[in-house]
Amino acid sequence: MSGSNWDDLKARVGSGVVMIVIAGVGVWLGGIWFHALIAAACGIMIWELVCMLDPARKQSQYALAASAGLASFIAVYLPVGMALLVLLVPSLLGLARLQKGKTSYAVFAALILLAGYGMMGLRDDFGLVWIFWLLLVVIATDVAGYFAGRMIGGPKLWPRVSPKKTWSGAIAGWLSAAGVG
Secondary structure (H helix, E strand, C coil): CCCHHHCCCHHHHHHHHHHHHHHHHHHCCCCHHHHHHHHHHHHHHHHHHHHCCCCCCCCHHHHHHHHHHHHHHCCCCHHHHHHHHHHHHHHHHHHHHHHCCHHHHHHHHHHHHHHHHHHHHHHHCCCHHHHHHHHHHHHHHHHHHHHHHHHHCEEECCCCEEEEEEEHHHHHHHHHHHHHH
């Protein structure tokens, strides 16, 4: 596996191992530790989203990421109706702070935070087995997508957002997720 197609494999494996260890410890500990881990992940995803949609808004990147992490962390300790309102606050803040991609930001931010909230609920309500199953599905999807995309190649899935992702990788990921699921 030499050549430019595989140059990033070592870095990907290294970062993957670190993420698996951190996620594994967070999942195992559960409670406030898992909630903090998911809140941090939501904040990072919001930061990335703002970087993609409106990269010139540096201060907004950090403010929206912090608001998302805080909203995610707080929401899990509130009654569901109030939690949903709190989870929408970062979307509304983005509408006010961003100049480009406001609607896309608002929709994706809400979905990211709802997914984080769901992850916390899954771990809290159903325990280790279900959350580890979900992590296995995600890891299998990512690994199969990476290798199929690199070996098969083909047309790009969405070049503006992720220039290296291919349809072959996406389909392999879907099949892998179905197999593990």
